[in-house]
Amino acid sequence: MIRKLLPLLLAPLWLAAEDWPHFRGPQHDGISREKNWQTDWPETGPKRLWEAQVGIGFSSMAVAEGRLYTLGHNEGADTLYCLDAKTGRKQWSYSWLSNIGAKFYIGGPGSTPTVTDGRVYVAGKWGEVSCLVPHPKNAGEGQVLWARHLAKEDQVRVPTWGFNGSPLVLGDRLLLNAGSAGVALDLKTGKTLWKSADGEAGYATPQPVMLGGQPHVIVSSDRAYSAVKVADGQEAWSLRWFTRYGVNAADAIVDGDQVFVGSGYRKGCGLYKIGAELTEVWKNKNLSTQMNAAVKIGDHLYGFDGDSGGPGKLRCVSWKTGEVVWEHATGFGALTAADDRLIVLTGTGALMTAPATPKGFKPSGRTRVLDKDCWTAPVLANGLLYCRNSKGHLVCLDLRRGQ
Numbered sequence: 001m002i003r004k005l006l007p008l009l010l011a012p013l014w015l016a017a018e019d020w021p022h023f024r025g026p027q028h029d030g031i032s033r034e035k036n037w038q039t040d041w042p043e044t045g046p047k048r049l050w051e052a053q054v055g056i057g058f059s060s061m062a063v064a065e066g067r068l069y070t071l072g073h074n075e076g077a078d079t080l081y082c083l084d085a086k087t088g089r090k091q092w093s094y095s096w097l098s099n100i101g102a103k104f105y106i107g108g109p110g111s112t113p114t115v116t117d118g119r120v121y122v123a124g125k126w127g128e129v130s131c132l133v134p135h136p137k138n139a140g141e142g143q144v145l146w147a148r149h150l151a152k153e154d155q156v157r158v159p160t161w162g163f164n165g166s167p168l169v170l171g172d173r174l175l176l177n178a179g180s181a182g183v184a185l186d187l188k189t190g191k192t193l194w195k196s197a198d199g200e201a202g203y204a205t206p207q208p209v210m211l212g213g214q215p216h217v218i219v220s221s222d223r224a225y226s227a228v229k230v231a232d233g234q235e236a237w238s239l240r241w242f243t244r245y246g247v248n249a250a251d252a253i254v255d256g257d258q259v260f261v262g263s264g265y266r267k268g269c270g271l272y273k274i275g276a277e278l279t280e281v282w283k284n285k286n287l288s289t290q291m292n293a294a295v296k297i298g299d300h301l302y303g304f305d306g307d308s309g310g311p312g313k314l315r316c317v318s319w320k321t322g323e324v325v326w327e328h329a330t331g332f333g334a335l336t337a338a339d340d341r342l343i344v345l346t347g348t349g350a351l352m353t354a355p356a357t358p359k360g361f362k363p364s365g366r367t368r369v370l371d372k373d374c375w376t377a378p379v380l381a382n383g384l385l386y387c388r389n390s391k392g393h394l395v396c397l398d399l400r401r402g403q
Contacts, residue, residue: 023166032338045367050088057108063381094142110164125162127151202248222246264290
């Protein structure tokens with residue numbers, strides 16, 4: 001009898017934690033479903049479990065089955081790092097020669113690895129796409145199951161700041177933000193299944209969406225956000241969206257039959273109703289998300305308005321009307337959320353958590369965890385919070401209760 005009850009008694013604990021296997025998390029919305037984590041921190045901040053150096057770049061962290069994956073650049077090469085998620089010890093890595101791409105910023109890879117069924121999918125800055133697993137014979141190294149180079153093999157145009165969108169796995173396909181409206185590869189072999197017309201890709205990650213009962217993805221180019229069918233790349237709709245320098249980098253946010261897009265350089269944002277064609281609900285400049293998309297909780301959006309080189313603000317904006325409900329002068333930064341709470345990392349390395357509420361921003365925890373520049377959103381997985389900066393300083397904070 002006790003054996004039968006034990007799984008039921010432990011179930012709430014299991015449900016309180018989850019992996020974060022790809023960019024923006026399990027639901028592709030920047031929100032974790034974890035509940036049992038520390039939200040009130042001492043003055044010294046949460047306990048630091050470990051720290052590591054993972055190279056220059058803005059890759060976020062993927063966490064799956066006890067392992068953490070991220071990318072970084074060092075001495076002429078980009079590297080995929082696999083670390084033990086609880087200790088930070090290196091499990092294995094894989095490197096390839098790469099230009100750092102320091103064009104008006106520090107450079108380095110900006111995409112995040114994607115982990116599915118024990119395989120790691122990586123999109124490099126200049127068109128490299130690989131599928132890797134731990135090497136069965138050489139401990140500490142990764143083994144490439146297949147590798148492609150979209151720029152060299154498929155003549156896909158490399159955008160101004162290189163490819164920065166992360167790979168998305170849907171069924172038997174790997175979707176990438178490349179060309180004018182995406183590329184699809186066979187998940188097992190890397191073979192190109194379809195590619196969009198020639199054009200300069202944006203920097204967002206493909207966002208899954210169901211349209212007409214069929215799976216689609218929303219991808220960005222330098223001049224539009226477009227929804228294309230996963231099966232064949234056929235375009236369902238396209239929203240003209242011109243941002244300075246072609247930086248359409250923030251992922252689209254979908255809720256029901258509505259889609260929100262936003263970008264920086266004071267371009268602003270808009271909400272659109274999805275039908276036979278897109279219909280504008282509202283459009284304004286209240287949430288200019290330059291790099292990291294906002295999170296939607298309830299009827300409100302929470303995100304950073306402003307650019308990395310200026311005085312950004314954390315804002316709460318009404319999903320229905322686009323009106324600013326409140327703002328907080330945090331400066332530029334990135335955020336995620338869990339259990340109706342915001343987890344905010346400012347560009348200067350200040351970490352805060354506060355209830356996600358239209359009543360205002362009132363942090364219950366605040367500490368400094370890193371030096372600038374922190375443009376990468378923090379990741380909460382299995383009670384541990386991971387933060388990194390552009391120089392590759394990665395820290396793991398213990399937010400588990402009772403630890």
